[in-house]
Amino acid sequence: MAAAQDLTSTVTRDDAPLANPGTVVLSYRNAVGAVRDSVVTIWVRHWKPKNEWWDDRYDLMPHDARRSAGNGNGNGSGIVLTKEGLVMTNYHVVNGAQEIMLRARGSTEDIPAEIVGMDGATDVALLRAKSGTWQPATMTNSDSTEPGDVVLALGSPFGLEQTVTLGIVSATGRADIHGLASSLQDFIQTDAAINPGNSGGPLIDGRGRVIGMNTARYGGEGIGLAVPVNLALKVAEDLRKSGQVRRGFLGARLADVTDGVIAELKLGSAVKGAVVMQVEEGQPAAQAGLLPGDVITAVNGQAVTSRARFLMRMTTFQPGERVKLAFTRNNEMQDVMAALIEPPGTKPTPQALEWELLPGLRVVLVNEKLRNQLLLPKDFQALRALSDFKTADGALKVAAGDFILRVNGYGVTRSLEDSDEGFIERLRPKKPLVLLRLQQKSGAQIDIGFPLPAAK
Structure with missing residues (x-):
């Protein structure tokens, strides 16, 4: 992989819009065929005993002993990004693993893998297979995904490799889902069945292009959550470069614009964004001149309609970068430049000397x-x-x-x-x-x- 390239430009992409919306489709075999060789089964052996890893909040069924090769059982799934064997999966699938093995479709051989990096905040992990040539999946622009789009989930639920389920996008931008460890949330919600073992597998559109990474089954039946692939790839690229994700710090506490906030600040019902509730003294938000009551509506020209959208936009910026924040104050539009810093108290992972x-x-x-x-x-x-x-x-x-x-x-x-x-x-x-x-x-x-x- 050339040093000047990153995963966004290296992975196989197809961002063309979906054609013929509303057309009745009698089979999705072509879509499934386009991606199935890029879906791997992942099994792990943990250092911790099994009962410490069982957690209904995720699709993970951990085991405290190695399963025999070829028996079809797995702990999770993964998406192949490059032919050299970079594989993306969920943090909760491999966190704490003593041993990780990958199994390609139709193979009985388990290939050892190593962790390149992990990010618990977004529940993304990047693995590298130690041998073999792999079939990369085709990615598409997850920002173009809308409710009502047909989607399919692939993975190994309950150890049943290459299982395919069908549904639609129920919603986008789902955040503040309680009970999940990931603190940065911008999920695609789907009613395609997602079960234990699906974690880390792809959510694809009707053309077989990856729009998200299946992450959790929330509540009862019909509510599955996937990390948008745009976010997952951005995190994976940071992990590939340095083994960790560096995020710029603004120093402000924000909330959604609710009816109560609209009435109290006299914003007008048309205003959407993230309202500043508190500004930390001496931090970038205060230095840029933001005040409590300001409603941030855009970051570098990209609209934000909620606190979750604002946080997700900000995850793309690293310490040292400057961002342009558009906001309303007293019904007037303004903008400021803020210079982001390292989050207080964070220590970069030291290089081995x-x-x-x-x-x-x-x-x-x-x-x-x-x-x-x-x-x-x-x-x-x-x-x-x-x-x-x-x-x-x-x-x-x-x-x-x-x-x-x-x-x-x-x-x-x-x-x-x-x-x-x-x-x-x-x-x-x-x-x-x-x-x-x-x-x-x-x-x-x-x-x-x-x-x-x-x-x-």
Whole structure:
């Protein structure tokens, strides 16, 4: 994938409007055929016991032990984005996973996958298959989706791979759905059946183009929710670039424009948007001149008709960017420029720093990002070897990718007060003999000893 490109331009797209609305269609086999090879079944093994993962709020049926390959059971579904094996799914499908496997349609082979990044706020995760050539799905512009459009949901509900259900778009822009962990919500609502195991699979239009990612079954029958593909792809691209999503901070609390707000502020019934309820002192909203009672109606020229729409527009901007906010104050239209910042208290995920533990043995400290990428437990602490390490006689002692758990009897556990440099310095062997406890790629733990190599 070329560095200058992003997923929006790399994925297969078809944004042409739907033709012949209202035409009776007797079969959707062509639409299903266009996407079915791009839908994968995902199964996971978690570090947590099963009863800690059961949650009716999502379509997830977690298992605490690996299912045998080829038996048809899965934990969720995924959408193939690129032929190299980038796959998009839900955060709640893979969060906390020890092991992730992908299975393509018609295959009995399970392909290991790693987590590129995850975003709990939108319930989006990006995976990378470790081998194989994959069939990308075709995306379309989810902003063009309207209530009444025919849609189909694909996935593996209850382990039944390649299940297809039919319905319509019941509503768009659904937000403030209580009981879901995702805090940024702009769902497509559908009555196409979505059941446990559908999570992460595609919601497609009548031409087989992906408009959303199935996420949850809400309440009773006939209420399914999907993340619009425009939002999901934007999040996936951020995850591909840096393993996390950075969002600009405005520093204002907003609410929907209700009848009570219209009457109190004398707005007139035609005004729609997000009303500013509170402005934090010294933050971008205050510095731009916004005041409580202002009703924001557009962001960079794009209309916002609710608090949810406003929040979703703002998720596309990163710290350091400037946005133009149109608003009404005393029945007059105005606009301001606001310079967004990092949310207070957030800490960017640090890059793993490279150190020399021994002459010729370079390692990195396992951090949160590395734990996510390598599917390690949250409390796993170790050093990871960056290349093979051999002693003077040519014997391989440490292989690239091995984890070092103990050095001369000392565990690789650090306190919050430890600096990286000070921690590594304390671990460096001072005695003539080096004793290491390794966790190899197979998962086996072994103890090895060898003379301390001479400095080069």
